[in-house]
Amino acid sequence: MSLKASIRTLLTLGKGVTTGLPDAEEGADPFVLFATWFEAATESGLIHPEAMALGTASPDGAPSVRMVLLKEVDERGFIFFTNHGSRKGAELTGNPRASLCFHWANLERQVRVEGDVGRISAEESDAYFQTRPRGSRIGAWASRQSERLPSRADFDRRVRECEERFKGGEVPLPPFWGGYRVRPTRIEFWQGRASRLHDRLVFERSGDRWDAHRLYP
DSSP states (O other), X not given: OOHXXXXXXXXXXXXXXXXXXXXXXXXXXXXXHHHHHHHHHHHTTOSOTTEEEEEEEOTTOOEEEEEEEOOEEETTEEEEEEETTSHHHHHHHHSOEEEXXXXXXXXXXXXXXXXXXXXXXXXXXXXXXXXXXXXXXXXXXXXXXXXXXXXXXXXXXXXXXXXXXXXXXXXXXXXXXXXXXXXXXXXXXXXXXXXXXXXXXXXXXXXXXXXXXEOOO
């Protein structure tokens, strides 16, 4: 972490711990607050500030969680990418709801998101896929994500086969791979404070607007 990033982190942390979260004004937009916090996390020098825990559940309610990377966010929701045949892809097909959690420990901040999930268009997925390094695009084709793998040698063989298949040409978007958008119905901001007297501010969607309220820590 650079000296500049360290100073920013200390100033942001100090302000958050000391003053906490102000009450949300009527009509406040949680995505504006998220953008402010995400920028602060990015400038703090954190490795992968875009990392988020993704929680899904099977149709019968068995939960699972893993870390993924946020690739885009706007007023429509939070986007990540994966193999549609992976465990999370299968669970989202059978139970299209999910939760996210961003944890920026050096700022004593968390953001929790809950909402419905849907696939983004193939055109949107392809636009992102083509920005990935070639090796990552080959890997997307080679991996049967979440399926049992007999040995690492089998995976390495599949990678070589895909490299040969696309040798000298572009690597297209696999039909089994793409983006998902979590469309939030609830967003909670958590700011750590002294003596564990933390601040929690929740936004809940009500039609085309957001209602905000506080929670006890």
